[in-house]
Amino acid sequence: MISNWVGFYTLSSKEVMRFFSVWRQTIIPGVVTTLLYIFVFGVALENRISEISGVSYKIYILPGLLMMNVITNATANAASSMLQMKLLQTLPELLITPLSSLELSLSFIIGGAVRGFVNGALILLICWLAGMPINNLPLTLVAIFLVSWSFASLGLLIGQLSDSWDQLALIQNFVITPFSFLGGIFYSIKMLPAWAMTISLVNPIFYAISTLRYTTLGVSDASFKSSFIFLIIFATLSTVAAVRTMHTGKKIRF
Amino acid sequence: MKDLGIEIINLHKKYDDVYAVQGINLSIKKGEFYGLLGPNGAGKSTTINAITSLVKPTAGQVKILGKDIVSDFRYARSQIGIASQELSNDFFFPVEELLYYQAGYYGITRKNAKQRIDYILNKLGLYEHRNKKMRMLSGGMKRRIQIAKALVHDPQILILDEPTAGVDVELRHDLWEYLKELHNGGKTILLTTHYIDEAELLCERVGIIDGGKLIVEDTVKNLKNMVNKSGIVIHTKGNFPNLKDTLKDFNPIIDQNRVEILTKKPNLDLPKIILKLSENNVGIEDVQLPKASLEDVFLDLTGRKIND
Numbered sequence: 252m253i254s255n256w257v258g259f260y261t262l263s264s265k266e267v268m269r270f271f272s273v274w275r276q277t278i279i280p281g282v283v284t285t286l287l288y289i290f291v292f293g294v295a296l297e298n299r300i301s302e303i304s305g306v307s308y309k310i311y312i313l314p315g316l317l318m319m320n321v322i323t324n325a326t327a328n329a330a331s332s333m334l335q336m337k338l339l340q341t342l343p344e345l346l347i348t349p350l351s352s353l354e355l356s357l358s359f360i361i362g363g364a365v366r367g368f369v370n371g372a373l374i375l376l377i378c379w380l381a382g383m384p385i386n387n388l389p390l391t392l393v394a395i396f397l398v399s400w401s402f403a404s405l406g407l408l409i410g411q412l413s414d415s416w417d418q419l420a421l422i423q424n425f426v427i428t429p430f431s432f433l434g435g436i437f438y439s440i441k442m443l444p445a446w447a448m449t450i451s452l453v454n455p456i457f458y459a460i461s462t463l464r465y466t467t468l469g470v471s472d473a474s475f476k477s478s479f480i481f482l483i484i485f486a487t488l489s490t491v492a493a494v495r496t497m498h499t500g501k502k503i504r505f
Numbered sequence: 506m507k508d509l510g511i512e513i514i515n516l517h518k519k520y521d522d523v524y525a526v527q528g529i530n531l532s533i534k535k536g537e538f539y540g541l542l543g544p545n546g547a548g549k550s551t552t553i554n555a556i557t558s559l560v561k562p563t564a565g566q567v568k569i570l571g572k573d574i575v576s577d578f579r580y581a582r583s584q585i586g587i588a589s590q591e592l593s594n595d596f597f598f599p600v601e602e603l604l605y606y607q608a609g610y611y612g613i614t615r616k617n618a619k620q621r622i623d624y625i626l627n628k629l630g631l632y633e634h635r636n637k638k639m640r641m642l643s644g645g646m647k648r649r650i651q652i653a654k655a656l657v658h659d660p661q662i663l664i665l666d667e668p669t670a671g672v673d674v675e676l677r678h679d680l681w682e683y684l685k686e687l688h689n690g691g692k693t694i695l696l697t698t699h700y701i702d703e704a705e706l707l708c709e710r711v712g713i714i715d716g717g718k719l720i721v722e723d724t725v726k727n728l729k730n731m732v733n734k735s736g737i738v739i740h741t742k743g744n745f746p747n748l749k750d751t752l753k754d755f756n757p758i759i760d761q762n763r764v765e766i767l768t769k770k771p772n773l774d775l776p777k778i779i780l781k782l783s784e785n786n787v788g789i790e791d792v793q794l795p796k797a798s799l800e801d802v803f804l805d806l807t808g809r810k811i812n813d
Contacts, residue, residue: 254579255579255610255612256612257609257612257613257614258609258610258611258612260609261606261609261610262606262609262610265598265606268597268598269597272597272598273597339593339594339595339596340589340591340592340593340594341593341594341595343554343557343559343589343591344589344593344607344654345610346558346559347557347558347559347582347585347587348582348607348610348611349578349579349580349582349583349610349611349612350610351578351579500561504558504559504560504561505520505554505559505560505561
């Protein structure tokens with residue numbers, strides 16, 4: 252359990268300050284990308300693409316874009332913070348302090364989760380201004396935070412196991428991005444062939460998008476209840492995996 | 506043992522098939538200044554990292570002030586401050602902020618840390634640089650920040666891994682003075698170095714480590730006395746053909762008017778030698794007592810120089 256509360260608070264706030272201090276790199280890009288998507292799909296392509304589940308295409312893709320931003324930011328923050336500390340030799344200084352594996356892991360996860368959540372909340376505001384309905388605001392925010400937390404945990408795990416920026420980019424480009432696209436950002440998975448639909452059913456990003464689509468637009472591919480339960484299970488598993496790996500000291504204690 | 510600051514019991518560390526450390530036992534008393542000496546790759550850093558739990562031992566145990574570093578990790582780690590050999594390079598935050606974070610990890614709130622951080626910044630000549638980020642600082646300053654970080658939570662035990670590596674002579678002397686002051690204030694200090702003069706000047710006891718083993722440990726004085734090289738060099742006034750015979754009890758090495766005698770007890774043997782020479786009417790031009798250094802001790806024990 253957590254007992255070094257001052258240490259835990261110190262590291263968590265440092266992790267949060269770390270990305271806020273470079274907000275041009277960590278907050279602005281997601282906002283700009285979303286605005287570009289809204290512009291391109293809203294202005295240029297809106298009339299050429301038909302509605303999905305009774306929602307205009309421009310609006311239909313917004314929850315997915317929002318979640319993709321949340322996932323990318325949360326993962327990147329925890330992963331890069333951990334890897335950077337490894338490469339800059341600042342990690343050993345942290346590992347010798349009286350912070351437990353749980354306190355260390357949760358601090359890194361909080362850093363990533365807050366970044367994901369801040370990005371998500373800002374983009375939610377932009378989406379709302381662009382006309383996206385928000386059926387249930389509290390549940391929407393809970394879903395954003397849950398997904399942010401899960402992927403920050405996953406990011407921490409990836410960061411701890413990576414030895415170089417190359418490896419990190421490899422995972423980002425060949426795992427996270429494909430899974431995001433296959434999770435139904437731009438389409439309903441009902442449009443996919445049966446085999447691809449089956450694969451989507453084990454993709455956590457599909458449930459993240461499906462949940463958000465439900466809490467905002469009121470439509471979704473999977474039922475809200477099953478998606479939400481899946482997300483809670485996924486958050487628990489990814490947190491346990493990150494904390495356990497930190498506890499084993501793999502690739503950080505020799 | 507209650508009066509031990511650091512206790513290492515039968516430490517082994519194996520990487521793949523190679524032992525970096527094999528069977529080190531080390532007991533450092535509270536308040537002692539102990540030097541761990543050895544060439545690069547001898548196992549010094551592995552030993553130190555095992556104390557701070559950065560290295561997971563293959564076998565053995567480490568205790569800090571009587572508490573196990575694994576089962577009592579919070580207590581043990583809170584009592585250790587380490588200035589590592591590698592300079593860290595956190596470029597997001599200014600120096601002062603980094604020290605506040607460091608204090609925080611040890612459970613010290615910003616309010617409680619302020620006085621100590623101001624004191625350390627002043628003491629190490631960093632106060633005017635407190636708002637600078639690491640990348641704006643010189644290597645010497647970064648080294649001082651490493652030491653400041655190690656001290657911020659006022660630990661009882663200070664571990665310094667090559668603290669003066671790559672710093673200029675003036676700063677090295679300043680750091681030595683500060684380390685002496687810390688030691689006089691009661692801190693237990695473990696220093697690794699391959700600068701012989703540093704160990705000779707600061708340490709009460711020295712352990713020499715080579716090939717992952719502690720090959721000898723004693724006070725600097727006793728270690729030097731172990732070496733036969735402690736000698737006496739006498740230059741005579743002119744050449745005396747019977748000199749070898751006169752000094753036969755001391756096995757002299759004679760080169761014209763230069764006489765060298767190797768002895769473990771130069772202070773006791775010198776008067777006897779001078780008496781012998783006077784009795785035989787040998788004039789003396791000068792007498793030198795070149796002292797053995799830890800370098801000689803290492804050479805004597807391993808057949809190699811320490812910095813090879």
